[in-house]
Amino acid sequence: MSRSTSADVIVVGAGVVGASCAYHLTRASLRVLVVEAFGGPAEGSTGRSFASIRSQWADPLNIEMSWRSICAFRSFPAGHGLDVGYRPTGYLLLVPDAQWPAQLAAVELQRAHGIPVDVLDVAAAARITPFAADGIAGATWGPADGVVDPHLATRAYLEMAQAAGAQVRYRHRVSAIEPSKDGWSVTAGGLACRARYLVNAAGGWAGEVAALAGLTVPVVHSRRNIYATAPGALPGRLPMTIDLGRGVYVRSEGLRLLFGVARPDQPDGYDVSVDWPWMETALALGTARFPWLADVPLDRSGCWAGTYENSPDLHGILGPDPAAPTWINACGFSGHGLMQAPEIGRLAAEQIRTGDITSVDISALRLERFTATAAGERVGLVF
């Protein structure tokens, strides 16, 4: 005999985004059901992330989304009595000559939003993370940027949601979704669920989940690899440092150094096996900027891979589907979903609570940007 339940909102996915959505929805006194395919929270992209958070963006929306989220992570101990591992270890961006004017303009924008950010010359930057300075004009440093623990953050949101009455069901993969006159009928594991609203927080699987309902959400998995050195022999504890020219990023984790760089020809698709051939390229790109890396032995046991949840323009998809207003997308944040999860959840709940998102101008995140419409009818995706 199949089991059944109902709620005001079904949240698909118990990664950090779904967890934040669940928490913010319960704060609006809504009955929430979270359904998750894996056996526990944060087993998708969230648990495989690099855990870094920054408000150093070049556009107002990302600046706002990240900064509000950093403030939310920072306030967990005082606000909720919980530590989600927020540490302001800082973020150092090494900027090539050609990108320097644009970076200085971004700094002005960040400061206009009240964000602390310093402009450093090469010598000052090298005192934070030693690097080869050829072609680097200077650096910017975000002292409030840093890291957050993805597992702790996800669990904290879910536990607070559950304390407020949310149900969370693991090993309940959504396999069927039907629109009904008063919302959505969802089959997840052996459970038949009904709810007025559905939040699609399925990360890189968001397109597959939408397809179950006959909707189109352009999100794909794209593998990213994190490589690790053996413990010791590093020039100190290093904050997140990105060479904006080559795209290589490094940071300390305990006594190890972690580093990575995106593979440009990475095929789409879910793949969490470590790309060992790419490690040689990543190491070559890394040592070109951080020559001391050549002297540190690598440790394969500390390496891992996961997938970004990429949209066509590498920005998130947030808000209702134009063809199905009770279907709320909160997905596709393309490698910055962790650092913006608090704000994503707050805004998804605002949509359901008030019927719109007005506290932040999220036009650039709406699904409609990928569609052309005529007389309100969707005529096709343009990516």
Ligand SMILES: Cc1cc2nc3c(=O)[nH]c(=O)nc-3n(C[C@H](O)[C@H](O)[C@H](O)COP(=O)(O)OP(=O)(O)OC[C@H]3O[C@@H](n4cnc5c(N)ncnc54)[C@H](O)[C@@H]3O)c2cc1C
């Ligand atoms: C190597 C790596 C480094 C990263 N570094 C950073 C970083 O430094 N900073 C940052 O902000 N972000 C980073 N990211 C990206 C970040 O991890 C993601 O943006 C974020 O975790 C997305 O969270 P999510 O909840 O949307 O997705 P997920 O964590 O993937 O959660 C989606 C959940 O939906 C579930 N689901 C899917 N389909 C179904 C279904 N049919 N039924 C039920 N459940 C389903 C999945 O099982 C999954 O648990 C990184 C990612 C990787 C892989």
